[in-house]
Amino acid sequence: MTCQVIEDDVAFATVSGKTLTVGAGVDGPTFSDGYSITLSAPPTADVVVTLGCADPYVYVFPRQLVFSPDDWEPNLVAVNASLRNASDTRSRMATLTHSLSSEDAFFDGLAVSDVEIAVEFSADSVPPPKLELVRFLDGGNGVDVRFDSPTNMVDGAWDVDCATLFEYAEPAFGPGAACQWRNSSALRVTFTAGAALIPFDYTNATDLNSVWLKGGVLQTDLAGATLFAAAQYAEAQTPLHPVAPAISITAPESVGVCDGVVLDARGATGGGSRELTYNWGVLTNWDAETEADLTSVASLEAKLAAADAAGV
Structure with missing residues (x-):
């Protein structure tokens, strides 16, 4: 071979x-x-x-x-x-x-x-600080942002409004995302639902791959500094040890021909503050022997596909 x-x-x-x-x-x-x-x-x-x-x-x-x-x-x-x-x-x-x-x-x-x-x-x-690295957290629910030198943390507070520091903060991180300094040169962003930022992919690069720092906001932590960090961006890198989604779906083991079916996936985790998507369909362990059998199975599959498309 x-x-x-x-x-x-x-x-x-x-x-x-x-x-x-x-x-x-x-x-x-x-x-x-x-x-x-x-x-x-x-x-x-x-x-x-x-x-x-x-x-x-x-x-x-x-x-x-x-x-x-x-x-x-x-x-x-x-x-x-x-x-x-x-x-x-x-x-x-x-x-x-x-x-x-x-x-x-x-x-x-x-x-x-x-x-x-x-x-x-x-x-x-010394020069003003600049973006050095942006990397997704292992759980995908945020990013760590690292600067190349200590900053003044805007106003010295540990919590900062994401929109104060970053352009496109709401669409990138989600409405109400949290930005918190870990130290004077490192910041953690925790996403909320609706975050659109995705890890950098060279072959399919888009603006959604990057974090955009506003100019004229950050300075060094040295007293008397006059220069501000310029507007700049850095691509968001993939997590070092990504956590795989854990799928948990609750469903009845059997169902009658005319019964409704509810599949409950609320116990699934690992979406990183984003909705998990599912592909599903119908498997049968018998061969359709008549035209009516074929029509019945095809009709059921069509209804399921329509329900899936409608988000039901």
């Missing part, structure tokens, strides 16, 4: 921060920022990532990254900048691009998200 093993990994690369903030002063860079690039799976050949930026006063290190089949751990990128000239202290934006090349056809030429860089003339000594 010949067996063919098919690899089901999907090749893609992600960046940990979509928006960076770097400081520039009269005498040069004042503070830097950075992010990481991660491959989704081990490549079969070296993957070279070349970084580019049209602003000559934005400095990126390294300018080229190499992932190998034996070493494909996330790579870190550091960014800083200087003023174009000493008299021009206006804030400006720059874009950092990525291009991939490899003899591994799955990675060669893959598109990678750009990184936006805000260059600020500021007395701050």
